[in-house]
Structures are given as structure tokens and as C-alpha cells.
Amino acid sequence: MDSIKVFMLGWEFPPFISGGLGTACYGLTKAMDQLGIQVTFVLPRMVESTYATHVKLLTPESQMPMSTLKLSELQNVVFRTINSPLQPYLTPDSYQHRIEESLRQKRSGNVSSTSQCSGQLDYNSDMFNEVHRYASAAVGLAGNEQYDIVHAHDWMTYPAGIAVSAMSEKPLIVHVHSTEFDRSGENVNQMIYDIEREGMERADKVIAVSHFTRNIIISRYGISGEKVEVVYNGVERNGSDNCALPETGIDKDEKIVLFLGRITMQKGPEYFLQAARKVLDAMDNVKFVMAGSGDLIHQAVEMAAELGIGHKVLFTGFLRGEDVRKIYKMADVYVMPSVSEPFGIAPLEALDNDVPVIISKQSGVSEVLMHALKVDFWDVNEIANKIVAVLRYPPLEMMLRNQGNFEVRKLRWKDSAQRCAKIYEETLKQFEKCIS
Amino acid sequence: MASICFYFQVHQPLRLRHYTVFDKNDHYFDDYKNASICRKVANKCYLPANRLLLDIIRKFEGRFRIAYSITGVLLEQLHSFSPEVISTFDALVETGCVEFLAETYYHSLSSLYSRDEFIEQVNKHTETIEYLFGQKPRVFRNTELIYNNDLAVLVESMGNFDAIITEGASHILGSRSPNFVYRPKYCEKLKLLLKNYSLSDDIAFRFSNRDWPEWPLTAEKFARWISDVNGNGNVVNLFMDYETFGEHQWEDTGIFDFMRHLPEQILKHPDNDFKTPSEIVQAYEPVDTIDVPHLISWADTERDLSAWLGNAMQSNAIHELYRLEEKIKNTSDDKIIADWRKLQVSDHFYYMCTKYFADGDVHKYFNPYDSPYDSYINFMNVLSNLQSRCSGQALLDQNSIANKALMGKNFLTEQKTEDVCCPPVGGS
Structure with a gap:
């Protein structure tokens, strides 16, 4: 033909x-x-x-x-x-x-x-x-x-x-x-x-x-x-491996947990914040970054305040290009608590940038990623448990990063x-x- | 003369319950799951297989003989959840045609990490078998048939054993055959029995595989392969998981019928007989010395330790576990020590294996976790709780630590509240 x-x-x-x-x-x-x-x-x-x-x-x-x-x-x-x-x-x-x-x-x-x-x-x-x-x-x-x-x-x-x-x-x-x-x-x-x-x-x-x-x-x-x-x-590989990024000025004694995506009902921002609350019960030196904009952003800010973790959650607004790469560079773990995610390219980009990922089971991408931690979006206890585990157990973080990065290369x-x-x-x- | 030596490994792991970093409770095990799996396997495998083998033994009036190695962690579970299985093993022992082997009570990898702990666990297992079945094991098999020269030397030095069992891996044998008795390098008395993995795996793994050219495997065909060994060897060591019968190979594959007819077919040949490992040891002298400088096991095609220690999570988890040994033992708290030992069950590390993760094969079938990562997280959360329980303990004075040094000897009696299978304090 x-x-x-x-x-x-x-x-x-x-x-x-x-x-x-x-x-x-x-x-x-x-x-x-x-x-x-x-x-x-x-x-x-x-x-x-x-x-x-x-x-x-x-x-x-x-x-x-x-x-x-x-x-x-x-x-x-x-x-x-x-x-x-x-x-x-x-x-x-x-x-x-x-x-x-x-x-x-x-x-x-x-x-x-x-x-x-x-x-x-x-x-x-x-x-x-x-x-x-x-x-x-x-x-x-x-x-x-x-x-x-x-x-x-x-x-x-x-x-x-x-x-x-x-x-x-x-x-x-x-x-x-x-x-x-x-x-x-x-x-x-x-x-x-x-x-x-x-x-x-x-x-x-x-x-x-x-x-x-x-x-x-x-x-x-x-x-x-x-x-x-x-x-x-x-996933499109950006060849981001060896690029020198400017110093970010973030104290690396602090761990960074990243949410990157539209702040809408579909992406489950409230589960991220509830999990953050629980993580902070277990450890203190963590910050949570919510990168993205969306119709729930004001509710998210208010919710963080109501949970008493306003000082631990940073909202960056919508990021693009270099800024996305910078935020990945800083992040220790990426969380996608989507309520319903047909596929979800963002976690692949996170892995491509050497960030281990926690993804909701209610997503298409969880069908193709083996080297990712998977959670039900509503199970904030388990999301928090897994966030703490990645931050606390270095071999876990290392394996998720290396194996996940390798796995992503196969998704062409x-x-x-x-x-x-x-x-x-x-x-x-x-x-x-x-x-x- | 070809002596067929059947040894069945009988074991079930102790599965942990879902344990998050927020859990504070010191109960780590999933009682419901352990109980239901134990009962399921008892009904599908242990009970029907014991009944079948008992029938065969009675039928052949002493000419059919077999050996078992049952782990302490399974005996404890059987005692709690399926005590009738223990009485059927008892009936098998009564026939005089069944031998029990020794291993680590907790099906652990302690031989690799702590010599003291290893010896304590082997002794505990030996004493338990003696107490339950009135037999003192004379042949040792290590967890997963893990083996090297050092282990053989250690086991010989313990003085209780005539022989040790391991995998007849091609790379340690070279051109030699597994169908002889050997001597471990650096040992003087201990004998070495090697699994014939080709014939063993024909039953254990390939029996129901329809893509296998030899499928379907009949007792007659298998007996012919066995008889072919005549003239080329003394023994055929058929070592496999007992769960092969009814659990790995389901009943509808015909595995029970195969076994029912096998002894008859094998004994048709006048030069064949069945022997237990101890009888093999008595009947045959070593023909050569086997040198195994590097660790081997019976797992996967690699026959190495990569299924338990192949990745960073596995080695991290096990190192952290054994690093606690002194601290744990210093607490002299029986519950803490028992929990620590139950965390040594090798399966915990097997679940963390990422080797064939993507292929979803045999590793997955027996894995209660969705992923190796979940298993590592769960294990580490439990371990950190256990660790916190140690530091909660008041420091013991030197005197009481010294007393506890004798604990290995009295360990069984001290465990009575935990270990229902063990002899009661003071004996009767």
C-alpha cells in the first residue's frame, strides 16, 4: 500500500x-x-x-x-x-x-x-x-x-x-x-x-x-x-539530562513534594493537600509545591490555610518551559492524585526529569508504568504513606528514579x-x- | 542401581498486614490472609498429598520412602489454622518410611548475615521437629538451597549432621553428574546431595506445560527416564516444593494421578529403589569433592541470590534488619525477638524482587503485593516500628545481658507463649 x-x-x-x-x-x-x-x-x-x-x-x-x-x-x-x-x-x-x-x-x-x-x-x-x-x-x-x-x-x-x-x-x-x-x-x-x-x-x-x-x-x-x-x-525526550540550571536557592535540607497540573476537580488537588497534612504529621522538613492554575486554585489556597499548612504549601501559578524543568530539578517526588485521568503525560515527563512518581490508579498511565507507586486517589492516608516512604528510604527513591527513567525511554x-x-x-x- | 530420593519442601510465608508509616500498633501480620491461605493450601495440597503418599507407602510396605523439610513458620501456622495437617504428618512418620530434614526455623537467610542467629534457628527447628515427630534430623537443607563451601564447613562444625543438600547447578558440577554423592570442599565427614534439577523440574515446573514437547508426562515415561540413570549414577534426587501437588500444579493437571502411579512404574525395574536422604548417605560414598566458592541457590535460571538480594531495596531491607540483631536481643523481650525473626522469612525479600517484574511471571503469582515497591515500603514501615520498640526498652544491665547469652539454649522454652508447637516449659 x-x-x-x-x-x-x-x-x-x-x-x-x-x-x-x-x-x-x-x-x-x-x-x-x-x-x-x-x-x-x-x-x-x-x-x-x-x-x-x-x-x-x-x-x-x-x-x-x-x-x-x-x-x-x-x-x-x-x-x-x-x-x-x-x-x-x-x-x-x-x-x-x-x-x-x-x-x-x-x-x-x-x-x-x-x-x-x-x-x-x-x-x-x-x-x-x-x-x-x-x-x-x-x-x-x-x-x-x-x-x-x-x-x-x-x-x-x-x-x-x-x-x-x-x-x-x-x-x-x-x-x-x-x-x-x-x-x-x-x-x-x-x-x-x-x-x-x-x-x-x-x-x-x-x-x-x-x-x-x-x-x-x-x-x-x-x-x-x-x-x-x-x-x-x-513521551518526548527533551534531552534535559545535562543542562546546567541556575541555582535555585532552595535549601536542600527541605524535601519538595510536587503537584504539577491544572488545579481542577479532575486532578484531585484536595487529595494532595490532605495527604500533605498527614505527611507533616510524620515529618517536618518538607514543602509542598502546587504548580499550575485552574478554577480550583482559590479553593486550594483556602484549603491549605484551613488545614493549617499554609506555610508549607507554595503555589507557583502556571509554569512553562524552563520553569517546569527547574521545578522538576528541585522536586524529590511528584504526585498525581487524579480522580480520573485518561492517560496522564505529566508523570512521564517527571520521570524523564529523574523525579520519582506517585500516581493514581484511576489513570491510564498507571497501566504502562511499573516502576511507579500507585494509589487510589481518595486514599490520602496511603498517598501520605508513600510520600513519606520515598522521602525517608533512599533506596526506594533511587530505584524509582532509575528504573522509572529507564522505563519511560521505552514509551515512544x-x-x-x-x-x-x-x-x-x-x-x-x-x-x-x-x-x- | 538407581535410588530415587524424594524430598519435599513444605513452607508458607508469614504475610505482613498493610502497615503505613502512621501505624503504631505492634501487630505486624495479616492473620486473616495467613489463615485463609494456610487453610486453602492445606485443602488443596497438604491434606490430599499426605493422604496419597500415606496410601502409597502402605501399599508398598516400606519400599516407597520420602523426606520432608517443614519450616517452623509453617508449623506454627498449621498448628493455629489447620492442626489436622500435623496429625497427617504424624501418621506418615509412624510408617517409618519418612524422614524429616533440618533447616532454619524461620526459613531465613541468616546463614548469610549472622552465624549465631543461624545456629540458633537451626537448633530451634531441630528441637521442634524432634518434639513434634520424635525424629532428630540428620540432614540439613538451607533456605532456598542456598549453599557455598563456607556453609558446608559451618554445618559440619555444628556436629549434628551427616549431609547437606543443595542444587545440582551445572556450573558447580561441570561435566559431572548430580546422580552421585559428593563431598563438600574443606569437609571431612559431611556428604553432599545434589538436586537433579532437570528431572525435578520436569515434575515441579513443566508437568502441566502444554508447550513442552514431552507433555503430557506420564508415570511410565518418567520412570523410563529414571531407569536410564542406571549405570550412570547411584541416586536421583528429586527435590521440590510440596505445593507442587495441588497448588503449583492444580489437581486437574493430573499431578496426583501421576504421583499415584509413579512408584509402581519405578519399582517395575528391579534395579530401582526409593531411599531417604539419610539412607542415601549410608549407602553411598562420595565420588568426588565439589568446590562452591560462590553462593548458589535453587531459584530461577540464574541459581543465585538475585531473587532475594538482587536490588538496592532488598539489600537495604535485609541489612537494616540484621543490623538490629544486638539491639533486639538485648531487649530480651520474647515478643520483640519473635517479631524480628519472623521478619527474616526470606519471602519478605522475594516480594521486593524487580528482576522479572515487567514480565509478570512466577514471582508475581505468589506475591501478595501489587508491586515490589509496595512490599519494600510495608516492610520498612514495620521494621522502623520494631526498632522504636527496642529503644523504648530500658537498658539492661550487664548481668542480665550475660544471662541472655545463654538464651540460645533455652530459647524454645522461653518462646512458649508464642510458639505453640514447641515443648512446654519443664517438659512432662
Whole structure:
């Protein structure tokens, strides 16, 4: 078979990321590119080339409604962006801020809807408008493209995927990086759920990022298990090993326990703080760092104060780039107490930066990591027990770090891309059989 | 002449309960889990296997003979949870066709870390076996068949033993065969019996493996392999876990039927017979000296100690444990000493093994923990509680420490409240 051509529908891509989705799309397409798979990657918004990043972007024709650009390191990937008609942002900064803000809200779903009901409604209607505008623009784009298969990432792109697939009579693959149940617990947004469900039903194949997510897709969305494949995420190695970082001025007599992620219900910040309280009962020379922002940040600050550990918990806000590396450099252990984590790339990055990890069993990443400590997110006693153990027993810390770092090297995007390629082939074979 | 020597290792670990850094209680063991596993294994293995072997022994009127090594930690559990198993062992002893071997009471790795502790545990085990079954063991097997020249010299110097058992590992034998009696290097009287691992593992590991070309293994086929040894050796040492019957190999694999028919098939050949280890020692003289400078065991393909001491957590845990020896013994608190000894059971360290962790193999099947890391954390939390109990003790004066130096001798009687299997104070 000739190299497969994929029409890929994404929502975010570096540098415009607010979480795992953009990172995953980048890692996957980069690896597909290396396998020689032709990818046309559609993004809802114009990508600004001025934004500083390690990825070099070619300048897009920003005057044109549809712009094409190519990341210089990706040979076989063409980017198509759909300029936002909603509003031109004045500066890259505010542009960035808006996207991040809206993505954050979107991802945290309507957890906050009880408190900000009216704002949420407005936002939602905007969001759905965006999704449908994206779908119609994508159909327009797709008319000029050659491709064998349509691959859509997460619910925002499912309507586009369904439309493009129907128009072109090409098979549809939806890739589930997270579900409404992960983001919102039991308080699901019915409209989002419906879009997700329709996407999964209409798809020829559903790719889940873990068995954890596959189970949700089967049990909560009623999708037949035969249709749902698991493709684990990989991790991008940054080669951060030998970089000299400036002195941080943190007293290394103090141990650092790190939470890094969005401070939202899904990530379980309250379990981190409750565990911190317990750890401090057992040992004193520890500090807890919460790096990230999110709709629960104020509650988290208040909670730390209520628990009487305000002086032991530091909130850094949202970190990126060098700052993330610095914080990893300082950390003695990374904790991810997520309530429901479809995959969870962050612990892999922690291990990549030589930080041992404690991860919740309610996560996809716990399926692929053996050399990590695993806990139920609600079991704060056990989280605290394991934090103390890592801080107190050096051989444990050393083995988790070394073995974990070694293990992470085996999780390569190349393998994920190969799995996808295999799924493409099988889907196309089945699809042709159905047609003929 | 080929003498078949069956020796079965009978052991169950003492599993720790979930113990966090916040626990302060000095009860470390998971009584419920230990009891239910003990009863389960008793019903699936010990009781039916004892019944079967008793039948065979009676049927052959003395021509079928076997040996057991039962650990003290299992005897204690059987006494509490399945006392009927002990009476079936008793019935086996009554036949006169069964020999008991000596080992460390706590199935420990003490031979590697503390000579004093090792000798105390071997003596405690010997006395327990003598008390329960009226036999004084004459053949020694070390935990997991761990062995080297130094151990043989130590065991010979203890004076109680005629022979020692270990693995017939290819790298210590070279071109020699395990089917002879040997002499350990630097020993004058002690004899060395070597496990025929190929034939032993055919039963213990490969019996139910359908990918094995020899599957299914019949008693007839196996007896033929045994008879092939005639002319090339004196003994075939078939050493294996007793749990092979009904637990490692489930009943529906046909393992019990295999065993039921095996003696008959083997005895069909007039040159074959069954002997216990002590009878082997009496019947055959050593043909050569075996030099084992480095430690070996019967575990995994490496036949080394890496299953217990292969990573940093394992060696850290065991070093910390034995580092406490003096402190523990100085407390002269029976409960503390018993707890410390129960932490020496080798399985605690086996659970921390990361060697085949990713493959999820045999190590996992017998592991009560989700991961080696959890097992290490649990063990270290228990150990640090035990340590805190020692420092809580008032310092003993020199006089009472000196008295306690004699403790090794009286250890059994001092343990009476803990060890239900041991002789009562003062005897009857």
C-alpha cells in the first residue's frame, strides 16, 4: 500500500496547549511524519509565528482565510488553520491568554457552572458555535485535499470529523484523549456528552488512550468493545539530562513534594493537600509545591490555610518551559492524585526529569508504568504513606528514579504511531470490504 | 542401581498486614490472609498429598520412602489454622518410611548475615521437629538451597549432621553428574546431595506445560527416564516444593494421578529403589569433592541470590534488619525477638524482587503485593516500628545481658507463649 494520507482534525498544537491534548497531537504527528505517513493537520486557529518555542513555524499567510503552514521539522505534515472570525486579538499575549482561558474552562467543563452559571452558558454557546464553525470550515478545506482516512482528536473535532467523513466517504477514526466523565465527574454536560457519543458511534474505529478510557467508552457510551482500540501515548525526550540550571536557592535540607497540573476537580488537588497534612504529621522538613492554575486554585489556597499548612504549601501559578524543568530539578517526588485521568503525560515527563512518581490508579498511565507507586486517589492516608516512604528510604527513591527513567525511554511515540498506522490499514481494509 | 530420593519442601510465608508509616500498633501480620491461605493450601495440597503418599507407602510396605523439610513458620501456622495437617504428618512418620530434614526455623537467610542467629534457628527447628515427630534430623537443607563451601564447613562444625543438600547447578558440577554423592570442599565427614534439577523440574515446573514437547508426562515415561540413570549414577534426587501437588500444579493437571502411579512404574525395574536422604548417605560414598566458592541457590535460571538480594531495596531491607540483631536481643523481650525473626522469612525479600517484574511471571503469582515497591515500603514501615520498640526498652544491665547469652539454649522454652508447637516449659 502507498503511504497512507490522513486528514487529521485537532484542536490545539504547540505552542497553543493547555494540557495533554496538544502535546499528544504533536508527539503523534511527529512520529507519523517519521514513518512517512502524510498528514494534513487542521487547527481551528491561526498559529502565530512570533511565539517563542523550540518548534519553528513557517510564517503563514495570515491575510488569507485559510492558511497553510508547515513546521520545518515535519516533512510530511501540512497544517491548515482556520482563522477565527470571532475576533482578532490585539496582541499575541492576549490572544494566548484567551485561548488558554477558554481551553481551561472547556476542559474543566461545567464543574464551575454552579458558581458561575450565567458565564458558563455564554461560554458554552460560544464553544458550540466554535465547534460547528470549525466543522463547516473543515468540510470546506477537505474538498481540496487528497486523503484516505479522517482522524479526529477529542469531542471538539468530532462534528467536523463526521461531516468530512460523510462528505468524502472516507472512514472516520475518533481518538479519545479524555471524556466528559473525566473532566466533569458525574455532572456531565449533556451537549458535550451527545457530541462525544455521536462521534464514537459514527466512527469506524475508536482509539482510546488507555484501557481505563476504553472501559469508560464501553460502559458509559455504549460502544461495542470490538470497535475500541487502545493506543498509549509516548513521551518526548527533551534531552534535559545535562543542562546546567541556575541555582535555585532552595535549601536542600527541605524535601519538595510536587503537584504539577491544572488545579481542577479532575486532578484531585484536595487529595494532595490532605495527604500533605498527614505527611507533616510524620515529618517536618518538607514543602509542598502546587504548580499550575485552574478554577480550583482559590479553593486550594483556602484549603491549605484551613488545614493549617499554609506555610508549607507554595503555589507557583502556571509554569512553562524552563520553569517546569527547574521545578522538576528541585522536586524529590511528584504526585498525581487524579480522580480520573485518561492517560496522564505529566508523570512521564517527571520521570524523564529523574523525579520519582506517585500516581493514581484511576489513570491510564498507571497501566504502562511499573516502576511507579500507585494509589487510589481518595486514599490520602496511603498517598501520605508513600510520600513519606520515598522521602525517608533512599533506596526506594533511587530505584524509582532509575528504573522509572529507564522505563519511560521505552514509551515512544514511534510505537504509538505504528499502532495507529496498523489501525488505519485494518480500518481501510474493512471499509473497502463493506463498500464492495 | 538407581535410588530415587524424594524430598519435599513444605513452607508458607508469614504475610505482613498493610502497615503505613502512621501505624503504631505492634501487630505486624495479616492473620486473616495467613489463615485463609494456610487453610486453602492445606485443602488443596497438604491434606490430599499426605493422604496419597500415606496410601502409597502402605501399599508398598516400606519400599516407597520420602523426606520432608517443614519450616517452623509453617508449623506454627498449621498448628493455629489447620492442626489436622500435623496429625497427617504424624501418621506418615509412624510408617517409618519418612524422614524429616533440618533447616532454619524461620526459613531465613541468616546463614548469610549472622552465624549465631543461624545456629540458633537451626537448633530451634531441630528441637521442634524432634518434639513434634520424635525424629532428630540428620540432614540439613538451607533456605532456598542456598549453599557455598563456607556453609558446608559451618554445618559440619555444628556436629549434628551427616549431609547437606543443595542444587545440582551445572556450573558447580561441570561435566559431572548430580546422580552421585559428593563431598563438600574443606569437609571431612559431611556428604553432599545434589538436586537433579532437570528431572525435578520436569515434575515441579513443566508437568502441566502444554508447550513442552514431552507433555503430557506420564508415570511410565518418567520412570523410563529414571531407569536410564542406571549405570550412570547411584541416586536421583528429586527435590521440590510440596505445593507442587495441588497448588503449583492444580489437581486437574493430573499431578496426583501421576504421583499415584509413579512408584509402581519405578519399582517395575528391579534395579530401582526409593531411599531417604539419610539412607542415601549410608549407602553411598562420595565420588568426588565439589568446590562452591560462590553462593548458589535453587531459584530461577540464574541459581543465585538475585531473587532475594538482587536490588538496592532488598539489600537495604535485609541489612537494616540484621543490623538490629544486638539491639533486639538485648531487649530480651520474647515478643520483640519473635517479631524480628519472623521478619527474616526470606519471602519478605522475594516480594521486593524487580528482576522479572515487567514480565509478570512466577514471582508475581505468589506475591501478595501489587508491586515490589509496595512490599519494600510495608516492610520498612514495620521494621522502623520494631526498632522504636527496642529503644523504648530500658537498658539492661550487664548481668542480665550475660544471662541472655545463654538464651540460645533455652530459647524454645522461653518462646512458649508464642510458639505453640514447641515443648512446654519443664517438659512432662
